[in-house]
Amino acid sequence: MDMTQAIILTIMTAATPLLLAAIGELVVERSGVLNLGVEGMMIMGAVAAFAIAQLTGSAGLGALGGLIAGMLFSLLFGFLTLTLVANQVATGLALTILGLGLSGMIGEAFIGLPGLKLAAMEIPFLSDIPFFGRILFNQDPIFYISIIAVIGVNWFLFRSRAGLRLRAIGDSHTSAHALGVNVVRTRYLAVMFGGACAGLAGAHLSIVYTPQWVENMTAGRGWIALALVVFASWRPGRALIGAYLFGAVSIGQLFAQSRGIGIPSQFLSALPYLATIAVLVVISLNRRMTLINTPASLGKSFVPER
């Protein structure tokens, strides 16, 4: 493996959890729900995946456990905001705080244990392609899922009837409701999808990225994912660009430092944020298109009229 390949692989590992969490949140926000609890769902996914992998001896079951944990945790958010119509912003923040605390408590027994790593899945024939084969087709399953999720969500949102309904709810829940769409049920499903993606993203951290459990190991990645959704103007393809750009600049600046270029490291550390925001803002410069893409009912509570 040459150095370019090694660095690209590092970038992909760094980008995968961001992309997964962002794509989940993108669907949630497209349905008009703002769930700021991504960080909390991610960390719950991380601790559950690690714990289940330790207890069962299977990293695959761990990943599944992380996904389910994220989904269950998001149901709590769904119940509070959709059924009890609590404020979404406050509930999302509370979810993050609860997740960070709860995961620390659950994970206490697992601190200092070396983790199991989810094995790479080599895809026959394709992995033999020179250069790209090893990079794209010899990855962990969660990477494949993240790419499939982008393609799938893009198709779902813009090519399927169900996706059209979901976007309609996000734009105007009252109109969608008047047309007979079940707003609350659709939003529940969207929130659960978001939770599952965030949970799996967390699982990636604790069984692929750095196979270990340490408290607070998400270290703000949930918030970066949230920002990516907005700067990607709620388009899956742009979220992919954003996540990979962020990953590339993050790794690139570390690499530049290890080569000893004389740029202040504080500036280099800020660079991934600056570069990602700049590029995504430029892509989304068309104001009219951005307005069309913005879910108009985002963050507003919905109470069905009887």
Add this chain to the structure above:
Amino acid sequence: MKKTLLLLAAATALAGIAAPAHAEGMDKVKACFVYVGPVGDFGWSYQHDQGRKYAEEKLGDKLETAYLESVPEGADSERAIERFARSGCNIIFTTSFGYMDPTNKVAKDFPDVKFEHATGYKTDHPNVATYDSKFFQGRYVIGQIAAKMSETGSAGYIASFPIPEVVQGINSFMLGAQSVNPDFKLKVVWVNTWFDPGKEADAAKVLLDGGVDILTQHTDSTAPMQVAAERGAHAFGQASDMYAFGKETQLTAIIDDWGPYYVERISAVLDGTWEQSRTWAGMAEGHVVMAPYTNMPDDVKAMAEETEAKITSGEFHPFTGPIMKQDGSEWLAEGAVAEDGELAGLNFYVKGIDDQLPQ
């Protein structure tokens, strides 16, 4: 005779007035700890919390403790420290460099509470003490080991923030390495965080991709050790013994042992003998402990043990001249030893480090 007695009585009375009530000692003390990372980081904060538990064990019923974890440095920490001061803590340990100004600020408003700030240099009020460990002593030893063990003649250093403590470490590591291999190369990567396993792992991967075969870190998670293990490289544990994360990887670890210090200082509050102090202890006092030397040939181990013994006995100081600064100018003349005060404010590299120190 009568006169003497009278004088004595007067003196006692005066002392009684002058000294605050608790200087007589107390039956029970509440000690509070502010941590920068989670207690489960298995690094820096973990070790401070082990110290807290050690003190609880030693002092038993006489001690009650409380802690706050993952408290961000800067203005946020002021609220945390103040909350502790208000809630009846008698002594507060603030365990990160960035708590320096907040600690001193809160100390001013709570003169009866003792404050102990780790790794800082400001003691603006009589109720503030500082404490730190001479980690650089350990770093000299691991620098020597790295130079012996590296096949590429280079090591990667994952650094957090350009503060004196970290700069001392980098310099000491390099001096140790140069004592074995004068052409040793050191690649430094600043991650600008104390704790972010993902980012630390990224830095580790990038350094290994770039051709180094030994890693050392001044960040708090076990992620770099794990990456090194995956790639078949070697690494040094940081703050705690990380052997479990790299049984064939860890050469040794620099372990912070805060327990004895915490017992000493809390006991001083109990006895009423607490005084402002600036503690900077190292191997001799047992604050800096080296984990078992593993995964290395016997001659390397013998060399490391010898250096460790010399530093412990005081026979050798890692910063002994001649030492040049990075720009080639002289810092320490032949035989000169750096003063503690100078080291505490160290803000330049020694010669041979191929990195620009962020200012």
